[in-house]
Amino acid sequence: MNSTLLADNSEASLKKFLNTLSAVDEVGAKARVEMLATRSIKTSSKNWAIDLAIRMVDLTTLEGADTPGKVRALCAKGVYPDPTDLTVPSVGAICVYNDMVKIARQALDAGGGKNIPVAAVSTAFPSGRASMEVKIQDTKDAIANGASEIDMVIDRGAFLSGKLGFVFDQIKTIKEVCGSDIHLKVILETGELVTLDNVRKASYLAMLAGADFIKTSTGKVAPAATAPVVYVMLEAVRDYYKITGTRIGVKPAGGIRNTKDAIKQLVLVNEIAGPEWLDPALFRIGASALLNDLLMQRMKMRDGYYASPNYVTLD
Amino acid sequence: MDKFEYAPAPESAALVDIKSEYGLFINGKFVAPKGGKTFTTINPATEEVLAKISYAELADVNLAVTAARNAFTKTWSKMPAAERGKYLFRIARILQERSREFAVLETLDNGKPIRESRDTDIPLAAAHFFYHAGWADKLSYAGVGSNPKPYGVAAQIIPWNFPMLMLAWKIAPALATGNTVVLKPAETTPLTALLFAEVCQQAGLPAGVVNIITGDGATGSHLVNHPGVDKVAFTGSTSVGKAIAKAIAGTKKSATLELGGKGANIVFDDAPIDEAVEGIVNGIFFNQGHVCCAGSRLILQENIQDEFLEKLKNRMNLIRIGNPMDKNTDLGAINSSEQLARIKELADAGDIEGSQRWSPNCSLPSSGFWYPPTIFTGVSQSHRIAREEIFGPVLSVLTFRTPQEAIDKANNTPFGLSAGIWSDKGSRILWAAKQLRAGVIWSNTFNKFDPASPFGGYKESGWGREGGRHGLSGYLKGEK
């Protein structure tokens, strides 16, 4: 929560600072991530990466049709992803809508998942189109129900129309509602920001306003967590740490469907931000179907032959 | 482990079947050298011997040139252009089919990382044949007159840094324009050229159109001086290029020369900084810096010097140097002990002249030829490491205050092959491009090659261009 990079609290100062950021060359950015995608992760490092990826998954269900039954099943899966192999670690968090938080917290506590946090999406997720009062209440409700992490959305309309001070203030306010105990992820919705320059600016804006994590997407809009976007965000947290001494986390969400995708993300983290970020405290992956693919790959590494979907549970 | 170590990920050497001994490829067949002499080629990463190679003496050169002449007169010059093109299409497609085999062989013989052979060298080589195949029957559109004619027999000598790619840059346009060739690969990297001979056989290419003779500088000299040769195409050092120009001075032979460089990579303060760092790294460490157009001088705007160098060093810490057959290796072996000695000598000059050397901590394998990625800061124009081509993973860093100063420093060299410009401002990039005396100018990128893009240098970096429409004129005489 460091605004000392800004001369004062005005929007003009914020814009001035953001304009000092270096441009991103899209072609160059894509070339770098393509090269990193060729890294071949095998044997022992693959095993290590799979287990780390599992521990980084924010296992998610964000559907209008969610029911208590669905949420309880998800929580059971998150605590013991593979009931036949208890060496499989638990996931990093459970991510649900605000009104499912209580059920998730109860299910986790009763099922051996006391240490797994519940993250709630908030602030009129996914569109963010509501009044500040509604957004604040949304956040308060989630926290009261037991969420220890809040995934908020920024106002993309305000960002794209240049109201950067407004976007900043919203984040700052929600962080104040969270306090220092509740961990705030700020969703940039990079698919709507479109350019990598915008992603860079939005990343810094969110960090300056108090984000503990910057998150790529709601998962409801494509494209979501593409490699160039994650690359820009990892550079932002890397450079922000150099200036301020504070490490902010990154969460890609949406479009990471299989182990190969997840490992590519970990390679990006390793070579762009640095090994300190290879930790669920600083990197999470928002996903649902990914977990089963990680489990099947883990089985293949363990047994020496490919598994089938029959051998992993459907939540 | 508490760090993300990348476990070994080796490509399999069993993908390629290396013979214990190779003949000379003359007139469609492999034949023994007349003098029976041979030499060996080794894997520079391990120093193990890969194969025995035939040594071509004057008698063999004679045979090869005669075969090329006969093929030209009796077959190739009489063949309809569209049919010539279809042979080249076949060659391109077979190269694509056998690309993994070629990539592995290139890495074993040259020392470059398998990722580079696989993703850059071999695909570009195949693309070069594919592109030129399409020109064979369209030469009246090439801008060399309405009915341009080939020279006849082309003598082609290529270096060891991109063996297969340089072969493609030479043979594809020569054949497309109707010439026949005698090609001599470098003595430390003959294997992919010899495998290419097999591709010619698979494609049914008429005997004698392509001849491949192995040997050293003396072999090359016999070839260049042979009276049966009409055209000389050489890629290699400036000193040998000058010798060739001198040697052909009294003759009717024409020459294309691709020689050395000391490319300037200019970074303005408004450059997209992270991509610029990547571009600098790519510019000098790609292919171990064994690149004629390498960005071996970083000309950095002084006001961003500290920030840029810090990012550059952090990026260099990530360079993985080691077994070239490992898919995660970024920096491979130096091609030969001779080249390693040259690099060391020049880099040591940097120390003596007072610039500051820096390399990341990296452990080098105990056998083979290796040099860590290195930068020298505080370099000035008058230092040897700012003027002489090192041809290794060594970057000299100079600074500038004004744009004109950057241009003047960049141009202040007898070389003129390549330059890079990093800036976010289009008009500035084009302004700089207009001033730079270099044949290839990369803006916000580096080391990009394409068969459609003409490549070649100003001044002592050589004569002529390879690739694109402009590259064809090197092999065509135009109307009488």
Place this chain on the structure above:
Amino acid sequence: MRIDVMKTYKLFINGSFPRSESGRVYEIKDSKGNFLANPCLGSRKDLRESIVAARNAHHGWSSATAFNRGQILYRVAEIMQGRADQFVTEIIAQEGATPASAKAQVQSAIDTWVWYAGWCDKIEAISGSSNQVSGPFYNFSIPESLGVVAIFADAKPSLLNLVAGLAPVIASGNTAILIANEKFPLCAITLAECLATSDVPAGVVNILTGKFDQFVTWAGSHMDIDGIDATGVSNKDLTELKELGSENLKRIHSFSELLSTKRMTNFMEVKTIWHPVGL
């Protein structure tokens, strides 16, 4: 005594082989007057579906690298070579050609296709330019694909005319609706089968069979066609085509040579870009 499985000839739209939505066919006879086949009688709706498919495919096709287009076109030639015998049989049956001349036509058609495949990544080098304007500017002209082009294939030699019509249009980055000559439609459908098995993206080429004069009216008036190769259209119909086409200024051309860069450049638009040169 064994009988052969007879082939059904369908349309080729958006990468699939549907029958005409009209459900109608028309009969063609071989050169001896015997029944040969019932190709589809393409309808106005079929044409419309083809245009939608071609329009949707245009962005991807024209943004692919020229090298990629060239590779795909060359692959088509590889497949055509493999099906040479089938083309020969169809040409003999429809055109009354001798086996030797049918074979020569097929070989020539494949070579024509290869000629155009080789142009994909070269056409800009010979028809674009850097222009020396007097001012501190780089000024360069780049030809770009027009968009969706309809092609009326000329009659005999049927395969050669199909290829000379289609290959240049797609080599230059356009997407196409190829309307087979109504007397000689069979090679068009076999050609469609080659395209369908060669990595050509769905919608880049759509092939219809049916009555030319109907297609002249429908294609001439459809506002989402950008250009037309009218080589196969009769003089009488050509006037109607051009009058209808004037409504959205369609670029309508007929060609007399099989191998001609005009078949590409006439379906391209030149874009000239200025960029200042200065600090």
